[in-house]
Structure formats: structure tokens, C-alpha cells
Amino acid sequence: MAALAIDAHLLSGLASEIRRGAVIVTGTNGKGTTCRMLAGVMRASGLRPITNQEGANQPRGLATTLLAHARAAGHLPADDRCVGLFEVDEGSLPEVLAQVSPTTLVFTNVFRDQMDRYLDLDYLTRRWERCLRSLPADTTLVLNADDPRLAYLAADLPNPRIFYGLDDTGHRRGADHTSDFPRCPRCAGELGYSCVFYAQLGHWSCAQCGLARPAPQVRAAKVDLIGSASSRLQIITPAGEAVLETPLPGLYNAYNAVAACAAATAGQLPGGALPAVSQMAPGFNRMEQVTVGGREVHLALAKNPNGYTEVLRALLRDGRPKHMLLALNDRDDEPDVSWIWDVDFESVCGLVPSAVLSGNRASDLAVRLKYAGWTDADAARITVEPDPVGGLRLALSGAPEGQPLWVVGTYEALWQLRGSLRRQGLVSALWEV
Amino acid sequence: MTARAITVGYLYPEIMSGYGDRGNLAAITRRCGWRGIATRVRELNLGDPVDPDEVDLFLIGSGGEFHQRLVAADLADVKGPGICDAVGEGAALLAVGAGYELLGRFYQPSRGVELPGARLFDTWTIQQGADLTTASCTLAEARACRAIGDLLIHWDEGEELLVGFENHSARTYLGPAARPFGRVVAGQGNNGDGGEGVRLGNAIGTYLRGPCLPRNPELADFLIAAALQRRYGGAELAPLPDRFEHAARDAAVARFRGTRPGRGRSARVIPAGGYATAGAGR
Numbered sequence: 034m035a036a037l038a039i040d041a042h043l044l045s046g047l048a049s050e051i052r053r054g055a056v057i058v059t060g061t062n063g064k065g066t067t068c069r070m071l072a073g074v075m076r077a078s079g080l081r082p083i084t085n086q087e088g089a090n091q092p093r094g095l096a097t098t099l100l101a102h103a104r105a106a107g108h109l110p111a112d113d114r115c116v117g118l119f120e121v122d123e124g125s126l127p128e129v130l131a132q133v134s135p136t137t138l139v140f141t142n143v144f145r146d147q148m149d150r151y152l153d154l155d156y157l158t159r160r161w162e163r164c165l166r167s168l169p170a171d172t173t174l175v176l177n178a179d180d181p182r183l184a185y186l187a188a189d190l191p192n193p194r195i196f197y198g199l200d201d202t203g204h205r206r207g208a209d210h211t212s213d214f215p216r217c218p219r220c221a222g223e224l225g226y227s228c229v230f231y232a233q234l235g236h237w238s239c240a241q242c243g244l245a246r247p248a249p250q251v252r253a254a255k256v257d258l259i260g261s262a263s264s265r266l267q268i269i270t271p272a273g274e275a276v277l278e279t280p281l282p283g284l285y286n287a288y289n290a291v292a293a294c295a296a297a298t299a300g301q302l303p304g305g306a307l308p309a310v311s312q313m314a315p316g317f318n319r320m321e322q323v324t325v326g327g328r329e330v331h332l333a334l335a336k337n338p339n340g341y342t343e344v345l346r347a348l349l350r351d352g353r354p355k356h357m358l359l360a361l362n363d364r365d366d367e368p369d370v371s372w373i374w375d376v377d378f379e380s381v382c383g384l385v386p387s388a389v390l391s392g393n394r395a396s397d398l399a400v401r402l403k404y405a406g407w408t409d410a411d412a413a414r415i416t417v418e419p420d421p422v423g424g425l426r427l428a429l430s431g432a433p434e435g436q437p438l439w440v441v442g443t444y445e446a447l448w449q450l451r452g453s454l455r456r457q458g459l460v461s462a463l464w465e466v
Numbered sequence: 467m468t469a470r471a472i473t474v475g476y477l478y479p480e481i482m483s484g485y486g487d488r489g490n491l492a493a494i495t496r497r498c499g500w501r502g503i504a505t506r507v508r509e510l511n512l513g514d515p516v517d518p519d520e521v522d523l524f525l526i527g528s529g530g531e532f533h534q535r536l537v538a539a540d541l542a543d544v545k546g547p548g549i550c551d552a553v554g555e556g557a558a559l560l561a562v563g564a565g566y567e568l569l570g571r572f573y574q575p576s577r578g579v580e581l582p583g584a585r586l587f588d589t590w591t592i593q594q595g596a597d598l599t600t601a602s603c604t605l606a607e608a609r610a611c612r613a614i615g616d617l618l619i620h621w622d623e624g625e626e627l628l629v630g631f632e633n634h635s636a637r638t639y640l641g642p643a644a645r646p647f648g649r650v651v652a653g654q655g656n657n658g659d660g661g662e663g664v665r666l667g668n669a670i671g672t673y674l675r676g677p678c679l680p681r682n683p684e685l686a687d688f689l690i691a692a693a694l695q696r697r698y699g700g701a702e703l704a705p706l707p708d709r710f711e712h713a714a715r716d717a718a719v720a721r722f723r724g725t726r727p728g729r730g731r732s733a734r735v736i737p738a739g740g741y742a743t744a745g746a747g748r
Contacts, residue, residue: 153532
């Protein structure tokens, strides 16, 4: 407890020394990617972002980050270009906001994730609303207009708001089982959609009270998904238009890019800097590409139903069969992997000719894929190999020469894989964070 | 034999499918499909009445407190009588978590008035500790009063343990007319008295999440057999190769015994269409 108290003191003291204040990004998915994109825009605007490492997103991790930047006297350098840019664990937001008053607070989305830890999405958003009441009135809230749980978050507060969203209805999809069907944030009525992008994200309105998705000030008017590796976005902000080329696939990364642009707009960064969202360092396992024994291997982190489903869709949207290694681990204290049953494995059945399943819950994944139809007829050749390194070897030997291997895994499973490969000298320094 | 078909009543698919509950529906429809038994899935949403002659097998899943409040009155008043009649005539039912709680006499939240139950089961449920609807407690406080973890039980119909996962802050108590579904081997179950769930004819209420049917195929087949029995007066079920399912269950039992599987075990290649034992053995 003493250490925690010292952390809290450190965090509030050091955070208040950042000359340009701090931007905080939170939500279930995309906070790390949004931060890395925003960091590119900040740098292109002449700022020096101080960022926390991915995963170090609870109060202690933030305090450690700031301490690493402090001078011997225990203070941050007096640099007018320094700005804080922190991704914050959605469950830890109240504890962090008790110590740090951000200039801008960005919310990405709310999906089911770690329900054994966060318990209930409505509980999570109520905790957020409660802690937002202690924010300074000039903190700008940057909100995803397309997520009904976020668009009207703490709507009675006077804080300035910037909404962002997707306007390219060419990417609409039908109702989606990965949605948990939130109700109207005002009257709890049933929501209708003129356009669903995925899960509960889209152009929504309440038939009962008329509440509707707010018109976003920052929006992606056009999204071109290019293959399994990149996208092009036409972004419209109050300051004008920008075309962004991002080295990331999928609609979920379009949301991350438009969130980063909205945060940049909130910070009054020059519009000309927005294309720098593409100047992002590769993140740990976020569509990382590495070479293992001369073979091309793509790594993607997926740890909840929406993230996993969108990663699969992004990888397989070109319709070309892909050989995969799927790695699933639980955590020692939280053995719930029921969320894999909310991943839409059904819709990509037949696109994966061979899959190696790995991680300490590989056998649960095998059952999931069997019930999704992957073992029916000749849909897929499935191999179970719980050891991640052995799994990678098998997957590489099972994929035809010249074809890349696509790895999708949970955090712990990918971490194990990466650690083992690094120890064996099989991967280059690109893997280092 | 002529083609057989059963009707599955899936209650509140949008509201009460919060914890992988669709996996239970998949287990029923797929295991029927592999045997040439047709399934018709009847989604039962808010306001839809229940025709007791139509549905052979009911499934109701779990949800948060908000979802529970949303469906409680509808379940008690609109659907309850039809469900009770159908179960009285032999229909099968699986209710998990919040769905189980709402099929008893009442549900008493830690604050506010009690929610009515559908009175299928002679049970009642009392929420302990933190009230999530006000968010006035910290995450640690909210977690402290919950039963969270693996749940393993014995049941009357099978030799094998049933495995699942529990995550609930409420305790369920059984009246004199009710008997538990199973006996707790690991975890908490109803209220810590050693009993888990409730069984009434072919209706089962339980805290086993996971979802429970894919990893416990014997339980899935019990429900399918009961549904066929009700519809056709007989229920022959061809055995299925359940090696994946059993491997996953064995892994859960091994976790309970403290031997976490998954490190460095040898692999086995499963040919297309085959169901070899997964590597995560005992």
C-alpha cells in the first residue's frame, strides 16, 4: 500500500509538470494503436510526446513512464514541446483521473472484454461517468459517435466534446452477433440502425425517444481497405480534408485513425500533420510482420470477441486462403475463455486450409472451431499443439513454401511465443518494443 | 427412421447472450445436425408469448444486472406460464446464470425492490454485497463478493464431471420441493452449501458457464434426448466422436488438480473431418 501511495504521489506530481498537459486514450480496443497514430501527428506538429509502453497502462505503469523521463532532481525537463500521451486501462481510468487531469480524454469503444475482470459493461461506463465529474470543465472529451454507450457519455457535463465516426456507408454489414446490443443511453429503448459497421458501431437512433448518433465533427468520408495490410482514408475535420495512408488493415483501424485525428483536432494540431498517422512505430503484435527462418510471419493480437472477429475479417477479406496459427491462453487467475464463442469463426469457415491451435487453452479453441464447422468435410486441417514454439514450427512446416503464416493470439500466448523465439535468436530486433 | 426435428426456444437472444451463451445453442443444433436431427430455432424476444406445445427445448443464457431488469417482468408474466406448462409436459430446459436466477420465485438485488421470478423452480436468489448499478464501489470491492473461477460438479446422469466457469455475486437457495442439479467438486455453486443448480424434470438451472454444453457433450445429449422423448416418445441418439470435447474437459479437470496443461506436449495431426484427441491431456 505504501508503494501505491508513493506511485500516486509521483504520478500526480510528475504529470502536472508536463508543459502541454496530457492526452489520455481509453476504451476496450484500439487505444494503443490510436496512441501510436496520434504520436506520429504530434511529432509532425513539432511536439515531443511522452508515451507509456503498451500494457503499462495502469497507475503504476504511468508513474514508471514519467519517472523514466525525470531528471536527477526528480522533475521532468522544462520543455515547452513536451506533451503526455497515455493509453489507460479502461478499468483503471478512475484511479488515473484521480491523479492526472488530461487536456483531452479520448474514448475508443466499449466491447465485452475480460468480463471476469470488468464484470459488466454498464457498470464500467457508469464508473467512467462517475469519475468524469471530477474533470476540469475545459477537458475536451473525444467520443466515438458510432458507439451508443459512448456518444452521450456524461452528457450533462459542460465539457467541450468532439465526436468522430465513419461516414462511408459502403462498408455497412448486417446485424452482428459480436454486438451486445446496447439499449438507448437516455430511455433504455431499443436502438435501430440505418447502417451497422460492426458489432454495435454504426449509425444508430432510438425509436422510442428519438435520441440519435450525433453528427461527428471529425469523420472518415471514404475508407478504402487495401488487401490484408493497409488502408486509405479520406478524413474531414473542421479545418479541412486530409487523405491518410495507414499501414494497417481493417475497419477497426479506420476507427483508430479517425480517433487519432479527432484527438489532434481537440489539441488544435495543424491539419497538415494528420497524414503522419502513418508514421507509427510497429506495435507489439499489432499486425507486426517478422521473418522466422526466412519465412514471412504476420502477428496479430486478439483478446476479445470484437477484436478477434475484426482481425479475422481484415486478414481474410481478400478471400485468399491463409494458413494460420491460433494461440489462446487464459491467465492464471482468470480462467474464463467463454468469449471465444462470441468470435465469428463461422463466417470465415473454409478460408483457412490449415490451422495449428496453440496455447494452454488450445483444446477449448479446438471445440470452438469444431462447432463453427472448421472440421466438417474438408474445411480445415486442424492440429493441436499447446506449446507455442512447437506450434509455430508445425504451422510453418504445414504452410506451403512461399506462403506467409498468419498468427492470431492472445497477449500471453504471443508474449510466450515472442520470448522463446528471441531466446533462440530466431527473430530480429524488430520484435523489441 | 423418418427424419426427426425438434424446436429450440432461444430466449432473449440479443439481451441474454452475454457470455458466449450462443455456444450452448451451437452445441444443440450441431449435435442434432451431425445425427440427422433437424432443429428449428424459435427466437423468443421481449413480448413474444410461449406456446407450450411448440417448444421442445428452451435455452436461456446470462446477462448483467441491467439485462436482468430488462427481461424479469416479461419472463415472469409473458413467458413464465408457457414455460412452466411445457416443462411440466417433459420439455427440456437449460438456464444459465441470470436466466437460472430469474426462473425461481424471486431475485432480490442488494438495493431496491425484488425482481419477480417465473416460478418454474422452487428457488430464490439474493444478491450479496456490491451493487453494480450505482458504480459506487471500486472494481476490487465489486469482485471481492463474487464467486469467480472454474466450477466442477458431479451430476446424477453421468459418470463424468461437468466443467464450467462461474461468475456471480448472488446466492441461490433451494426450497423444500427443489433438488440440486449437481454436487460441487470445485467452486461455489448455489451458495456454498455444496449444491449446484436445480433440476426439475428435464429442466436444469445452473451457474455453469463456459458455455457449458460444448465441453460437456453428455449434458447436451441429455437435453436433446429429453426433447426427442417429448416430441416422439422415444430418443435414440447415435454416439458422436467427442474427443475434442473430452480433451477440453480433461484440461479443465487437470487445471483443478493443479496440473496446468499446455507446455511442451507432443502434437497430433488431425486429418480433415477427423476428431483426434487434442494434445492437452491429463
